Amino acid sequence: MIEFRNIHKAFGENKVLKGINCTIPTGSVTVIVGPSGSGKTTLLRSVNFLERADSGEIILDDIHLDVEKATKADIHKIRQRTAMVFQTYNLFKNKTALENIMEGLAIVRKVPKAAAKEKALHFLEKVGLGHKAAAYPHELSGGQQQRIGIARALALNPDVILFDEPTSALDPELVGEVLEVMKKVTQEVNCTLVVVTHEIAFAREVADHVIFMDGGVIVEQGPPQEILNHPKEDRTKQFLSRYISLVEYNI
Amino acid sequence: MSNILEFSFMWDTFIHLLQFIPVTLFLAIISMILASIIGLASAIVQLRNIPILKQIATVYLLIGRAVPTMVMLYIVYFGLPILLLVFTDKTGIDTGYQHIPPMVFAIAGLTVHTGAYLTEIFRAAILSIDKGQMEAALSVGMTWFQGFYRIIFRQAALVAIPLLANQFLGLIKSTSIVFTITVIELLGGAKIASVETYRYLETYLVVAIMYWSISIIFEKLFLLAEQKLGIFKKEANI
Numbered sequence A: 001m002i003e004f005r006n007i008h009k010a011f012g013e014n015k016v017l018k019g020i021n022c023t024i025p026t027g028s029v030t031v032i033v034g035p036s037g038s039g040k041t042t043l044l045r046s047v048n049f050l051e052r053a054d055s056g057e058i059i060l061d062d063i064h065l066d067v068e069k070a071t072k073a074d075i076h077k078i079r080q081r082t083a084m085v086f087q088t089y090n091l092f093k094n095k096t097a098l099e100n101i102m103e104g105l106a107i108v109r110k111v112p113k114a115a116a117k118e119k120a121l122h123f124l125e126k127v128g129l130g131h132k133a134a135a136y137p138h139e140l141s142g143g144q145q146q147r148i149g150i151a152r153a154l155a156l157n158p159d160v161i162l163f164d165e166p167t168s169a170l171d172p173e174l175v176g177e178v179l180e181v182m183k184k185v186t187q188e189v190n191c192t193l194v195v196v197t198h199e200i201a202f203a204r205e206v207a208d209h210v211i212f213m214d215g216g217v218i219v220e221q222g223p224p225q226e227i228l229n230h231p232k233e234d235r236t237k238q239f240l241s242r243y244i245s246l247v248e249y250n251i
Numbered sequence B: 001m002s003n004i005l006e007f008s009f010m011w012d013t014f015i016h017l018l019q020f021i022p023v024t025l026f027l028a029i030i031s032m033i034l035a036s037i038i039g040l041a042s043a044i045v046q047l048r049n050i051p052i053l054k055q056i057a058t059v060y061l062l063i064g065r066a067v068p069t070m071v072m073l074y075i076v077y078f079g080l081p082i083l084l085l086v087f088t089d090k091t092g093i094d095t096g097y098q099h100i101p102p103m104v105f106a107i108a109g110l111t112v113h114t115g116a117y118l119t120e121i122f123r124a125a126i127l128s129i130d131k132g133q134m135e136a137a138l139s140v141g142m143t144w145f146q147g148f149y150r151i152i153f154r155q156a157a158l159v160a161i162p163l164l165a166n167q168f169l170g171l172i173k174s175t176s177i178v179f180t181i182t183v184i185e186l187l188g189g190a191k192i193a194s195v196e197t198y199r200y201l202e203t204y205l206v207v208a209i210m211y212w213s214i215s216i217i218f219e220k221l222f223l224l225a226e227q228k229l230g231i232f233k234k235e236a237n238i
């Protein structure tokens, strides 16, 4: 379970998060949608402290942090229990596909090298890239890189995986393969998945819970049928109308 | 004198001067290693914005790059003993500064000078690495140090190598000025030899060839290191 309590964050004068309160249940697939600049990425990154919120509380199961008082050790602990999939993949450029996955296992989790390698290969095969184990990131397509990014996160067996627009940087023809892998992940793993995405169809299919953000607040949240098909708030309707034809969401 | 250039004399000089090459290399390599440590440390201090240390690094950079190497060498050579003398006077701890070989001052002077340039090289190299790399390292649970050492540094080192090579070749040449503080290296040895024989041109030609050969060897070594470290790197496509 992740819980946000009254999270605030500003970049200078720009108030980006204006009191976020919500609970994401353990094992759920939660999709965060909202217009550009609404603070989705900032919220996601505040969980693993890549962005440190100004005030509020972040609760991850037994870890209960007041963000203002969180120490280096607290932050390290929360990072060991989470993993992230980035919009721009961020694979370690000096490591092969296999080493990218092994790195966290061997260095952070202290898994013996042989076991780490075996586990890394297993996850590489899971995303359909067993044959690319020895390839460096620059030798792989965006879609392949992102699938390895997902494998890297999965291999750590974290409590939570944070996805920040995992398909937004991809060429349209590569989006499908990554969404396919993500669907498989949502069915097979039982860690909590938080996904920021503009793929409304994907959200409708796999989400247990949808959060709509705008202007640094959560405008509404609930099951996907409710938020995506029968939104109550005007801002949500307006946002969705850009993605779905009116006919579709009246059904 | 029958010939302008007496080749057999040049050969003898070459053999004679070979004994000074280790001194030149020792000076250059040790100074380079120490300067790399200082340069990397002050680059990190600057990039991480660590208070006080950052100000010290800034002053160091200003001085290190503005003062000619030879002046730096003199300041260290004449200044450090005085500093140590005062230290001994004040604390009663004997530093034995009278017995410090000039080689130590030579290395200190060259290190201070080179370190300032290496700071800039490392700073630029680290800055050239996408910040997503560190974020990814932190996101899998690495500490900042693990991320820096395992991911950032290794990528930055590759960017830095050609610039480090340049700096090192410059440093090899700079070692020739330590003669002025009584350390006898390649050029010093040549000066002494030429005074004995009056064959200046031949001697300095031999010295030039020797510096040139050393440079070529190291250039190749750096290139090799770059290729070896750079297996993960995309070929340039210009």
Ligand SMILES: Nc1ncnc2c1ncn2[C@@H]1O[C@H](COP(=O)(O)OP(=O)(O)OP(=O)(O)O)[C@@H](O)[C@H]1O
Pocket (backbone or CB within 6 Å): A011, A014, A016, A034, A035, A036, A037, A038, A039, A040, A041, A042, A043
């Ligand atoms: N590091 C930063 N420094 C300053 N401002 C920032 C920083 N990161 C984000 N912002 C600002 O915070 C606001 C929210 O950004 P954020 O990236 O969280 O939005 P988002 O909902 O993820 O948008 P998008 O859909 O475009 O990714 C934006 O106005 C952005 O300019």
Ligand SMILES: [Mg+2]
Pocket (backbone or CB within 6 Å): A040, A041, A042, A164, A165
């Ligand atoms: Mg974003």
